Amino acid sequence: MGMSLGENIRVTLFGESHGPAVGALLEGVSPGIEIDIEILIQDLESRRPGRRLLSARAEPDECEILSGVYNGKTTGYPILLLVRNKDAKSRDYGFLPDHPRPGHADLPEAERTNGAADLRGGGTQSGRLTLGLVAAGSIARNLIGDAMVEAHCSQIGPIKGRIDGTRDGEACDVLNCNDSEAAEEMFALVKALRKQGDSIGSSVECCISNLPIGLGEPWFEGLEPALARGLMAIPAARAVEFGRGKDVVRMQGSEHNDAWGIEQTPVGSNPDGALGGMSTGAPLRIQVHFKPPSSISKTQMTLHLPSGEMRELQIGGRHDPVIAPRAAPVVEAVCRLILADLMQLRGAEK
Amino acid sequence: MGMSLGENIRVTLFGESHGPAVGALLEGVSPGIEIDIEILIQDLESRRPGRRLLSARAEPDECEILSGVYNGKTTGYPILLLVRNKDAKSRDYGFLPDHPRPGHADLPEAERTNGAADLRGGGTQSGRLTLGLVAAGSIARNLIGDAMVEAHCSQIGPIKGRIDGTRDGEACDVLNCNDSEAAEEMFALVKALRKQGDSIGSSVECCISNLPIGLGEPWFEGLEPALARGLMAIPAARAVEFGRGKDVVRMQGSEHNDAWGIEQTPVGSNPDGALGGMSTGAPLRIQVHFKPPSSISKTQMTLHLPSGEMRELQIGGRHDPVIAPRAAPVVEAVCRLILADLMQLRGAEK
Amino acid sequence: MGMSLGENIRVTLFGESHGPAVGALLEGVSPGIEIDIEILIQDLESRRPGRRLLSARAEPDECEILSGVYNGKTTGYPILLLVRNKDAKSRDYGFLPDHPRPGHADLPEAERTNGAADLRGGGTQSGRLTLGLVAAGSIARNLIGDAMVEAHCSQIGPIKGRIDGTRDGEACDVLNCNDSEAAEEMFALVKALRKQGDSIGSSVECCISNLPIGLGEPWFEGLEPALARGLMAIPAARAVEFGRGKDVVRMQGSEHNDAWGIEQTPVGSNPDGALGGMSTGAPLRIQVHFKPPSSISKTQMTLHLPSGEMRELQIGGRHDPVIAPRAAPVVEAVCRLILADLMQLRGAEK
Amino acid sequence: MGMSLGENIRVTLFGESHGPAVGALLEGVSPGIEIDIEILIQDLESRRPGRRLLSARAEPDECEILSGVYNGKTTGYPILLLVRNKDAKSRDYGFLPDHPRPGHADLPEAERTNGAADLRGGGTQSGRLTLGLVAAGSIARNLIGDAMVEAHCSQIGPIKGRIDGTRDGEACDVLNCNDSEAAEEMFALVKALRKQGDSIGSSVECCISNLPIGLGEPWFEGLEPALARGLMAIPAARAVEFGRGKDVVRMQGSEHNDAWGIEQTPVGSNPDGALGGMSTGAPLRIQVHFKPPSSISKTQMTLHLPSGEMRELQIGGRHDPVIAPRAAPVVEAVCRLILADLMQLRGAEK
DSSP states (O other): OTTEEOSSSEEEEEEOTTSSEEEEEEEOOOTTOBOOHHHHHHHHHHTOSOSTTSOOOOOOOOEEEOSSEETTEEOSSOEEEEEEOOOOOGGGGTTTTTSOOTTSSHHHHHHHTTTOSOOGGGGGGSGGGHHHHHHHHHHHGGGSTTOEEEEEEEEETTEEOOTTSOOOSHHHHHHTOSOHHHHHHHHHHHHHHHHTTOOBOEEEEEEEEOOOTTOSOSGGGSHHHHHHHHHHTSTTEEEEEETTGGGGGGOBHHHHOOOBOTTSSBOSSSOOSEETTEEOSSOEEEEEEEOOOSOOSSOEEEEETTTTEEEEEOOOSOOOSOSHHHHHHHHHHHHHHHHHHHHHHHHHHO | OTTEEOSSSEEEEEEOTTSSEEEEEEEOOOTTOBOOHHHHHHHHHHTOSOSTTSOOOOOOOOEEEOSSEETTEEOSSOEEEEEEOOOOOGGGGTTTTTSOOTTSSHHHHHHHTTTOSOOGGGGGGSGGGHHHHHHHHHHHGGGSTTOEEEEEEEEETTEEOOTTSOOOSHHHHHHTOSOHHHHHHHHHHHHHHHHTTOOBOEEEEEEEEOOOTTOSOSGGGSHHHHHHHHHHTSTTEEEEEETTGGGGGGOBHHHHOOOBOTTSSBOSSSOOSEETTEEOSSOEEEEEEEOOOSOOSSOEEEEETTTTEEEEEOOOSOOOSOSHHHHHHHHHHHHHHHHHHHHHHHHHHO | OTTEEOSSSEEEEEEOTTSSEEEEEEEOOOTTOBOOHHHHHHHHHHTOSOSTTSOOOOOOOOEEEOSSEETTEEOSSOEEEEEEOOOOOGGGGTTTTTSOOTTSSHHHHHHHTTTOSOOGGGGGGSGGGHHHHHHHHHHHGGGSTTOEEEEEEEEETTEEOOTTSOOOSHHHHHHTOSOHHHHHHHHHHHHHHHHTTOOBOEEEEEEEEOOOTTOSOSGGGSHHHHHHHHHHTSTTEEEEEETTGGGGGGOBHHHHOOOBOTTSSBOSSSOOSEETTEEOSSOEEEEEEEOOOSOOSSOEEEEETTTTEEEEEOOOSOOOSOSHHHHHHHHHHHHHHHHHHHHHHHHHHO | OTTEEOSSSEEEEEEOTTSSEEEEEEEOOOTTOBOOHHHHHHHHHHTOSOSTTSOOOOOOOOEEEOSSEETTEEOSSOEEEEEEOOOOOGGGGTTTTTSOOTTSSHHHHHHHTTTOSOOGGGGGGSGGGHHHHHHHHHHHGGGSTTOEEEEEEEEETTEEOOTTSOOOSHHHHHHTOSOHHHHHHHHHHHHHHHHTTOOBOEEEEEEEEOOOTTOSOSGGGSHHHHHHHHHHTSTTEEEEEETTGGGGGGOBHHHHOOEEOTTSSEESSSOOSEETTEEOSSOEEEEEEEOOOSOOSSOEEEEETTTTEEEEEOOOSOOOSOSHHHHHHHHHHHHHHHHHHHHHHHHHHO
16 A cells, blocks of 8 residues: 555655556546646656766656546546656566565565566656656646745755756756766766666755745644655665755754745755744755665676575666666656645644 | 554553643453553553662553453453542753754644643653553553564664673663663763763664564555554654664665575574565564654754743753663564554464 | 544544543644634534533533633644543442443443553543534634534424524524424423333434535535544434435425525425535535443343343443434534535635 | 545445545454455446446446455454546536435535535445445454345335245346346336436345354344344435334233253244344344435436526436345345455454
């Protein structure tokens, strides 16, 4: 039952990487919301594999809207977003389930499901499932009022890019990075690692602005808890930070506290966008850190189940050497869906 | 509606810092589970204010179990855990709501509730609400099979302590720190800051071991997403890391990937305890980072609402100069409750 | 986990008949709603045992509000409503669990909980648990806008009373019946049966008026499904009817269909208050039918578990000879809570 | 958000009668459950329109399983069941939304959704949505252990049929009635009413047997509350009865109480299959009563919105003259889904 996010605006993902289809069911959207197909197509394009450097799986990703929309507007009923799978190459996964990949969930998943899960291409854990998230998140653009969500690939290995940099050139585009100088370096690094059959860790930075003051709640429906849950569910996420994040550990209260300014928002060099689960009116800065993708073409020694021995494993298939570039639009989608959910809840209580 | 955590084992917090009571309603516990009152008392003691260095509020914290337990065992019905408030000093909060504290949620909370919230002592956002969490988490000890959860204060400001250090002496006790050498230094630092009327950031490290392989699910009911949500809901949490956390950004796949060893668990120097939302059989390492407490006695300039001007604010009351020592048992409680929830879910599907 | 009703306005019952306390936790109430203690006391009084004819258990039923209310208004946080048990006589239940009562859930409950349930006085299935429902329903009076909910005891055995009758005299009061003539007859019947050590079936009729058109939803969050669930959860309920109820089976469409009148509500002799889950603007008529209480003092032959034989059972204790009089305020409470939940949901989607 | 039934086994309906597709998303099914396509096809056939006497809409109803099934077994992930719409004739609904049908939810639905709902063919309230329920219910056959669910059309107008009668002949087949003699009479009655352009009320009787003792819970997750909610959500349902239903009102406790027999189940002429929300081990008898279908071809006077006048309405399109024959398999599906949900929950708590 773990494929749903949100209570008032609820998105449920379905599908398997090498099954007939993937997609999402989006529930709770009010009647009468306009659906902009052009933006939906554009959002799906931004996470699409088949771009240079990234996974070579080339899917046209035609997304059908099969329910809940009538005359270009939502009806208030569940919206089914469906994308057929077309370019799956299942023969690349012949080593499963016998020879589970290091750093992958093949083995726990097979264990958990007593062998019934479809492991091909990562099955339901495949990054391909993010397609439904991005499609649903695109519709959520119209459910978050004036709030703005912007994410980019902020770091690959040691190379950092600024979210307020200049987005210019192909490297920025391919990597979803806002800093053209950094993007060129990142591009070169990823290319080199790919050649070595290796992969690299990365980060997404996201900025949420224009939130009304007091969105979210203390405790478990707070902005940070809700976002942390949704963002940590993106495959390969390992850490999430809000505001000044981990740096706060070395700060004193007198240094960290932001005064409330005369506009009734916090002032300071880098004020907190959320306090106690609620928005303050200042922009909310989020960082999500991703491990290097586990599927690498370098030969690895790992357990071979039937023999009970460590054996060499050589993984074929098409895999991304880095996560953040394609995760950036997913981070945006998750943030929009969660904001929509919290705003719907707030509407209920007013 | 944001005061509940978990779906199968659900804990709902209630109460206000300066209201008549705080506590928790714990639902979903199977019938026939033994309740050990001695351990409950001990768990509550470990988070209690009134210890040296920390908040001077001295509550005896007598916890009543008012339903769901019969003859020392659970009946399967909701368990009401109630603690009366006795030592609240509301006059310390006369400056609210007019002069909201920097770094505190007073202003967004007043805004969100149109002034109806009880802001005294932080109201429902007070650390005092963690009492219900710790009480419920104590009962959850019997709901997680062989799993072990251990948390300690791992860092205060720049001083780090080892979770596998020697726990010895009063500083370790007061700070819930496993490393006696570090604890002495931390103790001195906190004492100095307290004297200055200031506060300091801190971290809790938590290790979950003996998990069965395959606990949790991919996506939104995954171990990491569920834990991230629960842990980020602890007041003042700013970041959460799993496994090698933020360090993964600079790692390559060939370095980060842990081979599956012949025991069917990952091997390596620091193997991941969770992959794709599911436990691997290796210990799961978690770090939670807390900002310095916002309530400091140093004078601060901040918005005075009635006048619309920035004015000096002097906060009285009893406040902790650091979060992690008292958050460590809360982190443990949250982890236990979430593990219990995921295990119940897994039981359902088997 | 079955003690909760509602998703947006959620009430969770707790407690056992002979445990320390019973009550309810009410979640989702918006901040700033006024709480009228006088009406709460009056509502609790209307379901109270200790009245003539009905159960002789005399509880003062002092209801404490322990959280979620500040300065006479709700804070938006969970409201804990607690009533201590004082007059329980557990020695009356010495025959349990060995000699389960006919028509009672003692045996399935013991089976389901492997003997851990507290069966004394019906445990969590006791009518005493309705106390929390009535307390929560009293607060829900302020959450349903202009809607009016009125229920009365409409039938006992063969004697029927009119909801639009004259409520006058002690029999009306004791029986919560709106028809004084019928009430006198009912009163005599119940008295006679009580003398015989027997009990009798009964019905509650409820009328919900002033609903806005279009409240509720098609399918599972519809008015009728939501109400049916809540009302069938009242102990001893056996059937529920909406509008013309079971009589529709013999009607033709041309006879049953209500035309839409110029006020945009259905017109006719008895128009439907709900269609397809949604309110039409006409009053919604509901009937709930209750079996005769199972606890009778007449001697009954039934299975004695330790011996495996059928043996005579003589039940002592204090029991109602009829359900509807005390169920009428519970029906009202359930209806109010469900309307509040649906209205909150609608608010969310607007 | 009201299109979901169940918490542990959750079915969510989507689609509109005249939109591109209808179907269901089924969540919570354990991995490794076999899917029998032949039984799925047969179940869908039993509710299919296009049979003699009933609605003339002829849909082949090819149901695709697009996720959650691999190698003929469930994977544990959401199962998407999709049926494309092919034979919708939307021009029959040109009178909407201006001239809402008596007895139909057109007007409240238009009001509730500010005109955004797709009203054609009843939109999301169409009986066509039951297709997803029946498909999901077919899969639930493998989720309910030894329990047996059997429903038939037990009454049309004044004509009653026995559930333990002889099912023989075309009338039994077309009407899903177990009593051949009654079915012939029902058949003649429905034919006559159809000729008159009228419709008739009807009932479904359902018997659930082989339940383990103690399934369900007291209060809101009880067997009867859960079933009442699900069954009252079937379009046109007006009443639901359990056990001896409404007849209990005239019974005395000494007559109604079933003794516990030496097999630890209740004995008597018609013992209760559920007590206090839990199964007793005796068969559980349920009756659901349906109003006559509102769409009749007879001319009706009703409000015409643009003119604000009462005007004659003549409804074309293809409509059933009676509900129960096609509702019987839907009642079975709903019962199976709810039993599966309660059994999953029970599994969780054991």
